[in-house]
Amino acid sequence: MVYILAIESSCDDTSAAVLRDGLLLSNVTASQAVHEQYGGVVPELASRAHEQNIVPVVDAALKRAGVEKEQLTAIAFTRGPGLMGSLLVGVNFAKGLALALGIPLVEVNHLQGHVLAHFIKEQGDETAPPFPFLCLLVSGGNSQIIKVKAYNDMEIMGQTIDDAAGEAIDKCSKVMGLGYPGGPIIDCLARQGNPDAYQFAKPNIPGYDYSFSGLKTSFLYSLRDWLKDDPDFIEHHKEDLAASLERTVVDILMKKLRMAVKDTGITHVAVAGGVSANNGLRNAFRDHAQRYGWTIYIPKFSYTTDNAAMIGIAGYFKYQDHEFCDINAPAFARIG
Numbered sequence: 001m002v003y004i005l006a007i008e009s010s011c012d013d014t015s016a017a018v019l020r021d022g023l024l025l026s027n028v029t030a031s032q033a034v035h036e037q038y039g040g041v042v043p044e045l046a047s048r049a050h051e052q053n054i055v056p057v058v059d060a061a062l063k064r065a066g067v068e069k070e071q072l073t074a075i076a077f078t079r080g081p082g083l084m085g086s087l088l089v090g091v092n093f094a095k096g097l098a099l100a101l102g103i104p105l106v107e108v109n110h111l112q113g114h115v116l117a118h119f120i121k122e123q124g125d126e127t128a129p130p131f132p133f134l135c136l137l138v139s140g141g142n143s144q145i146i147k148v149k150a151y152n153d154m155e156i157m158g159q160t161i162d163d164a165a166g167e168a169i170d171k172c173s174k175v176m177g178l179g180y181p182g183g184p185i186i187d188c189l190a191r192q193g194n195p196d197a198y199q200f201a202k203p204n205i206p207g208y209d210y211s212f213s214g215l216k217t218s219f220l221y222s223l224r225d226w227l228k229d230d231p232d233f234i235e236h237h238k239e240d241l242a243a244s245l246e247r248t249v250v251d252i253l254m255k256k257l258r259m260a261v262k263d264t265g266i267t268h269v270a271v272a273g274g275v276s277a278n279n280g281l282r283n284a285f286r287d288h289a290q291r292y293g294w295t296i297y298i299p300k301f302s303y304t305t306d307n308a309a310m311i312g313i314a315g316y317f318k319y320q321d322h323e324f325c326d327i328n329a330p331a332f333a334r335i336g
């Protein structure tokens with residue numbers, strides 16, 4: 001039997017998971033509340049919190065799985081991309097434990113992990129997308145349309161040329177003084193608002209690439225004008241503002257995705273990453289499935305944001321291909 005311990009520490013969640021022959025036995029995540037007061041992730045505080053969390057999180061994942069560390073076959077870890085200080089904690093912990101146990105290391109690309117979250121098995125009877133499929137990967141740091149040809153063969157068809165979708169939502173939420181992270185707050189408010197109340201700028205750039213900085217600017221300038229007339233404008237209209245902002249982001253995302261489906265003829269379409277928790281986006285996927293005959297794959301809420309379960313399944317596939325990682329392989333913050 002193959003037991004894999006997976007470790008994820010690329011941003012502000014410390015997570016560990018244990019898998020037996022590709023089946024998920026445990027997935028434990030410690031989130032870091034320390035960043036809330038700053039309205040964003042503070043890298044130095046994130047690495048310190050990882051340092052505090054990593055041992056108890058790994059310990060809890062092993063205990064919950066009922067697995068002793070001596071039973072482990074390999075350790076999978078997120079090597080990048082992400083915050084360097086955060087990555088270093090997970091990478092070095094994984095290396096130290098692998099060395100002590102005399103077992104191999106498997107490196108996982110965080111973004112590929114998000115895509116492969118659709119292959120996480122808890123019962124063993126989950127439906128995973130067939131290859132090739134398209135995946136819309138939307139998080140705080142990335143917005144990409146990926147053609148997934150195999151577990152280890154992914155082509156980025158388009159991506160943001162500036163802000164990511166989650167980043168744009170978070171920043172607009174911040175200027176409204178709504179708190180951090182903005183995504184879940186906007187999602188909640190949007191449910192009570194009118195998505196057609198306000199219009200914000202939509203980008204017009206070629207190909208499958210995205211851009212969200214124009215929307216951010218348009219949101220900011222509109223808000224400034226409205227606040228001149230009514231200093232309580234945000235308080236009075238926050239639901240409509242949230243709903244209109246969410247609608248604009250979802251429209252921008254879906255327009256390019258429709259183009260990619262049309263041009264490739266691939267109708268199996270998945271969504272992944274933190275923003276895939278958004279109800280407006282999930283509904284847009286369901287609507288497209290009905291309207292255009294797509295077969296859609298929407299992850300469980302717990303596998304949308306950063307988690308080690310997705311690193312574990314990605315690591316398991318690599319383990320099967322005997323793709324091991326050198327003990328000297330450094331963490332990387334960015335791709336390329």
Ligand code: KG4
Binds near residue numbers: 182273279
């Ligand atoms: O994938 P993720 O956990 O982290 C990285 O980007 O590394 O994604 C976090 C992003 C944040 O921008 C957060 O605001 C957004 O996902 N998010 C949401 C929702 N839940 C999280 N955005 C919209 N609606 C949500 N329900």
